Amino acid sequence: MKLQHYLGGLEGLGPVSTETRVFVETWETRIFGIHTAMMALSSQLPLPRTSSTFTTVWTWADLRKGAESLNPFDYFKFRYYEKWLGGISGYFIYNGYITAKELDALTEEYYNDPSKSVPAAGDAAIDDRVVQYLVEGDSPKRDTNVSFDFAVGDFVSIKNVPSIEHTRLPGFLRNKNGTVETVYDGAYVYLCDTGTDGIGAAMPVYCIRFEPEDLWPGNAEKNFSLYADLYAHYLEAPAAASAKQAA
Template sequence: MKLQHYLGGLEGLGPVSTETRVFVEEWEKRIFGIHTAMMALSPQLPLPATPSEFRTVWTWADLRKGAESLNPFEYFKFRYYEKWLGGISGYFIDNGYITAEELDALTDEYLSDPSKPLPTGGSPAIDERVVQYLVDGDSPKREATVSYEFEVGDTVNIKNVPSVAHTRLPGFLRNKSGTIETVYEGAYVYLCDTGSDGIGAPMPVYCVRFEPEELWPNNAEQNFSLYADLYAHYVEAPATSGTRA
């Protein structure tokens, strides 16, 4: 479990960035575009075939896993799209699209000559698929029959599930208790199977309300609640003995 997942309530992590610009530098727009095109061309989507050579699955989960694989000290050092750049670059290397040596050589080439023209080309079919993806989206909601273990008003505990590469459960909620605020209709999947973390297949999602004193005892402001949408696998009934599993 990475330090990045335990930020809630931690102190002394350094100054908080107040940057309000979506893109700080021009190259960040290109990284956003590359990520969007990769998602649109990912082969699991039911979209028209294109001549693209992109042949492997890429989702928001893969982007997050790439960023979270960074050493925590590196993670906190880089800005938002710098993390994206690292994750995407590592993905292309790991999947054989380019070698680390080739990437380093191209980087040196463009650093030595910033005015060097970028590659051109592309295909109208690729452009059309990207546009269709942006219009259609990729909803996590699925038509599946599921049973709901909890209802609005129930008190629940949050599990401390084992996580390796990626999780959707914030660290500061683990082993805490809350109240079911909303039971979302339908079943929801995640973008990938997270293994021991336990999500991926269609399951219910609950909105859970937490009180600040439960999350940060003797160290929280009052008169507010924190809400988190959590997959059913993360939520369990309180232990009858009064102790948490």
């Protein structure tokens, strides 16, 4: 998110795609379906048992980490669902479901014969589990007692946390100040532990309002505000931020 993964506020990056279709090509729907099935089969929700051999955990965070680990030049070269495909493929190789050699051989087969049929589905239990997962969802909200350090109207500073693998903090908000617009009820977990980035366990989430002129001085439109939902770990009181800078 500090590099190619979040580009908000940067200039001179070339034309911006305005494509509005969710899926541009048919194969993209299959990638989305594979991703959804992987989440459903690894979910800890009380869902129907299946005969699937998929035994590891796959979440949105794993998908994002797979895309974000790409070489920056590849990241810009590939389309949206191509990044998904790369992340999913890498995950299956890393977890031993298939070897890179086997995947390359299968890829070559389909390149040589595009009309070659793909494996057919047919396990009703897996289908039922995926459908139930889609219907019920998997909420990150937890009904646990947490303390709220900030209230609506509080002025807060955004930390510049040390991120290594994955973060949910946009780069252009780091070291900036904003105002608490909403304090969400309850506590919210993240899909994985982000290490030094600091999120994973259940914690409060706040909606913070930022003024564009403060984010991009002298280079922002007027008469609107920018809002971001941020985990509590990313926030601190302005006094604490000033003390760190002084030190």
